[in-house]
Amino acid sequence: MSFGPTTFISAAGSTPVLVIVIPLLAAMLAPIVSRIHRSVGWYLATTATFIAFLLSLSLLYTVIDGGTVSYRMGSWAPPMGIEYVVSYFNGFVLAVIAFISFIITLYGKKSVEQEIPEQKIPFFYSAYLLFIAGIMGIVITGDIFNLYVFVEITALSGYALIAMGKDRKALMASYNYLILGTIGATFLVLGIGYLYIATGTLNMNDLMQRLPEIYDSTTVITAFAFIMVGLCLKLALFPLHIWLPNVYTYSPSIVSALMAATSTKVMAFVLLRIMFTVFTPEFVLEVVPVTKILIVMSCVAIIMGSLIALGQTNIKRMLAYSSIGQIGYITLGAAIATETAMTGSLIHILNHALMKGMLFMVVGAVVYKTGIVNIKDMEGLGKRMPWTMAAFTIGAMSMIGFPFTVGFISKWYLATGAIGAGMWYLVPVLLVSSIMTAFYFWRVVESVYFKGRSARIDTLKSPHHSDEAPFGMVVTTLFLAGLCIYFGLWASGPVEVAKNAAAFLLGS
Template sequence: MIKEHAPVLVILVPLLSAVLVPLVGMLRNRFCWHVAFAATHVSFLLSGLLLFRVQTNGKISYRLGGWEPPWGIEYVIDELNSFVLVTIAFIGFLATLYARKSVVAEIEPVRIPAFYSIFLLFLAGLLGIVITGDIFNLYVFLEISSLAGYALIAASRKREALLASYNYLILGTIAATFILIGIGYLYMVTGSLNMADLRERLPALYHSKVVLTAFAFFSVGISLKLALFPLHVWLPNAYTYAPSVVSAVMAATATKVGAYVLFRIMFTVFRVEFDLEVVSITSILLVLSSAAIILGSVLAIAQTNIKRMLAYSSVGQIGYIVLGASIVNETAMTGSLVHILNHALMKGTLFFIAGCVLYRTGIEDIAGLRGMGRRMPFSMAAFTVAGLSMAGVPLTVGFVSKWYLALGALRADLWYLVPVILVSSLLTAVYFGRIIESIYFGRAEDGHSSGSLSRERMHEAPTGMLVPALLLAVLCLVFGISASTTVGYAEAAARLLLGGR
């Protein structure tokens, strides 16, 4: 039973638990976390099961309510989305583990049941976007996760979070409505909402103005959602002022899902030939993503707040993910897809650690990290590993994705992208190198010591917060040293998307 219905249970378990959590919260506030933890755990196990089944038996198609596609809603799990699904469910699971202590410190006690409820809705929305094979269903899940996301950002105690959340809401709604208009235009000419069915029907209509308009709305809407430069303006404030656990989850999953939607629309609903020959979307994305890679790193150097720096570096990393898709060959696409996982691991670690530092010391500025290596050695070790990985040091995951991207660029004769990747890696090395140097070799100034605690004494973050961060940091190394598993999944997905190009 469970095996048969796993595709829908992945979504239903967090969705129904989101209703259950406030009810449990009425009895005991602290049991909310247990329900959320159980729900995300089950969801993660089920997504793992799906990944395993797809790898052994191939594509799974699940018909909701037994309705035949293209009339009914179909959930399709193939090599691409099973991989993204596991990434998201895994980060969601770890974030729930992390949230237990972090949320108590950062969110008012009365709001905690509501927070977990919305958090589960957010994850259910993201998982739904990834798993569905119906384009209108995708819009609905997109709005579920976005609305939950606005509320999660506003849950922060910082008052700047309110306006950040509001601006994200306005831009997010523009993005979602654009996607809705795009869906309308596609429906107008094809009469279908099923992605696989659209793929069959669209090629005959590729030169229709309606289809071109639909594609334009899709590409702008999705680029806004995934914060592709220059549509990234909502991202830095939202990530900076959100509660730590929310920043970590959003940075690690929400923009990745945006990238996934872009790939689905570009390569599954439309075909590669359309992207290359009818509209030159790939060359536009090539320029935008290169600009994002360079400017994201440059802007990150200029920041003084830890989370804001990480947010700008996210803008650059999103550039990498889109770059791989716009080169259009299997090697680069593999790099791009494997970077979805790799960046989730690195950014998850970094935001988790930023939250640990905030929890223990209240420090948010990069300057405050001086000498922190003696005070929080484990946290800082994880931060260092993830930071080196961001810069693309060999034996870390960052190197693996950059290697495939650079290789793909060379194979496509786009040699000028290699300097872009190298320069950005150097810039990343500059801003992380600077921090790592001051963590281990900087002397703590007395002005920064908080309370009566001496800064030289070891004072680690709570275990519940440290374990998820350390686990992610270890995975950064494991998948960096033996990349064959993750790259294998990504290669299968890239083959599926590009069909042997």
């Protein structure tokens, strides 16, 4: 064995697989090394997600410089072997996912130590890393069955993670999600099976080449219907969202943050991927009227999500319903299917991951410090946790769509895209949801800053003790809050990438 320079070059060529393998290896190491000390698991997770983030970034740069990267597992040529493909489109999403996972991991040390029973921490990190590996696998794979496998990996580790929540209801939430997730996955695999029957291939590129000839076949259309329904369940499109609020509410804080920032977004990504790179824009626009259905569904999701969020008293639940509305934005952009709207949709994957991840991190910090999840009990928190609440305010502003925050960028592109496609009637939907968002976030901000202290807070701690969350939590939260503004001000970078990705998806 010799480690010449070629070794590193070829190792660099293997980045697409290393992105998955490193979290996977770390996931397996975690239960072993955590026996040394309970915090080793955290260090391992942080390192692994950091490396994965760097790798995904380098992949994104490779793609920007030299176009789509294809990687063959075991050197088996597709369509026989499994292929990993990194294009503008998924390279972007991959980097986003890796970044958010890294930040959330960095954030989570104390929160995990507090919320997870000590003997379970090694397994927690194992499942956690497995979840991340699975999500990145979903994004990067070019093989539709492999995609299903990763969906299952993610889901299974997800069930475990949710079940580790403190509340006993977490078990129930996890169980419900397990059943529904399995149903979704079953639909997905059924659809994939039909596609395989019809074409004899599982490679996405190959499918894209072979499918157009048989677009009118019953098998293909049925397959598409199955996949759509399965994915809509997985991405919690209203009214298939029922599993989501419980999951976000009862799982451990860090898991809520991670799942809110990544899992549904990745499923939305899969939807886009299948709609536009397994099938073609012609299919979804002309052969079957799926985009029209999806527009209606998205609008319903946007409005209903925001409306239900208005009535929530538990802040985690409120954020969960808000997510249901925001997922509507992503699918809406995809359904309009013009380049601008699609850019909005893709950029919203990044933006919503930033905002929602951050908001859940804030809630996590509040829970860590005070155990409060009820909005009414949060009165007076503004004085006690000024930095955390500042981050929350920024997140809220961004969710409302304050100019030069990330939320504004997505809305701008979605709205101009909608008008550009002649669907100006979607603009009121976006704006009405904005004002509803303002309503329900304002309730929190108001009770945090402009009300007296709630009795609950007064009983918590002695006044001379610092009430702010631990340094690591605050810094990471603020960092994301900063990014919400940074990417709002200097949006050109991500927007460029998202634009290219949109163009790539629409095949122009």
